[in-house]
Amino acid sequence: MSTPIGPTDSSLVPRFAGPATFARLPRADEVEKTDIAVVGIPFDSGVSYRPGARFGPAAIREASRLLRPYHPGLDVSPFAEVQVADGGDIAVNPFAIGDAIETVDESVSRLLSAGTRVVTLGGDHTIALPLLRAVHRVHGPVALLHFDAHLDTWDTYFGEPYTHGTPFRRAVEEGILDTEALSHVGIRGPLYGKKDLEDDRRFGFGILTSADVMRRGVDEVVDLLRQRIGDRPLYVSVDIDVLDPAHAPGTGTPEAGGLTSRELLEILRGLATCNLVGADVVEVAPPYDHAQITATAAAHVAYDLVSVLALRAKNR
């Protein structure tokens, strides 16, 4: 394998100069073969409350300028192990959700079939459905680890089946998930009714609430999740609203009482030995952000997910 092209060296070119690719990495069209692509999906036509996540990918890239190439927590230099590149944005139709879903599925399927692993930057949570469809096509039914304040297993909104509150119900109905290994982490806040939880349990989900994370602690949570996941192919979906609004104000449907960014990052690092095959970070809505708090958290989450993928590739 040829030596990967790494990020622009911030000791030579100031990190605030030049275009904002993710972590100042090369663009995918500047490298021979991309092992891990970070891809933006600027789509927010599926939201039920505050719009703005279409600006998420650009804000996360901008906040990612400060990332550095060595991850001490995981002892890995992800960009040196494999070729990581910025795959740009998928040009999704903002006026037709069905069309956007198809475009995401096709674009990501093309990358996956070329042997590229994909971490996507959203965009609202609607996009998790086509991402899971694409991953399923390559890996079969996958374990799902879903970080969110919300279940996102609701049925329809205004009669519409494809929204940011419904991707995981659709995914279960389509049989693309391994129903033995479905977990939500960080759930909290009011629901429409008790039936929301009953439906969710019937689909096979286990829940570790935000309060569970606080009471049981990160290590126990990681143990429980790892037992449930085993060595199944794993997809991780991170809705940034899993974080407390203090840690992620820039999101469309904020709920009080969430995780700290420290807890979230530590749980992700605990997955280092899992067979991660894909991941997304969604629901970053920069119009409500302050001082890049949310975008910075999302950039670190994406960096950790890329690092876990790179670590896996290194040890293979």
Ligand SMILES: N=C(N)NCCCC(=O)O
């Ligand atoms: N943020 C996501 N993905 N879903 C929130 C849906 C909450 C609601 O409309 O009741």
Ligand SMILES: [Zn+2]
């Ligand atoms: Zn949410």
Ligand SMILES: [Zn+2]
């Ligand atoms: Zn969500």
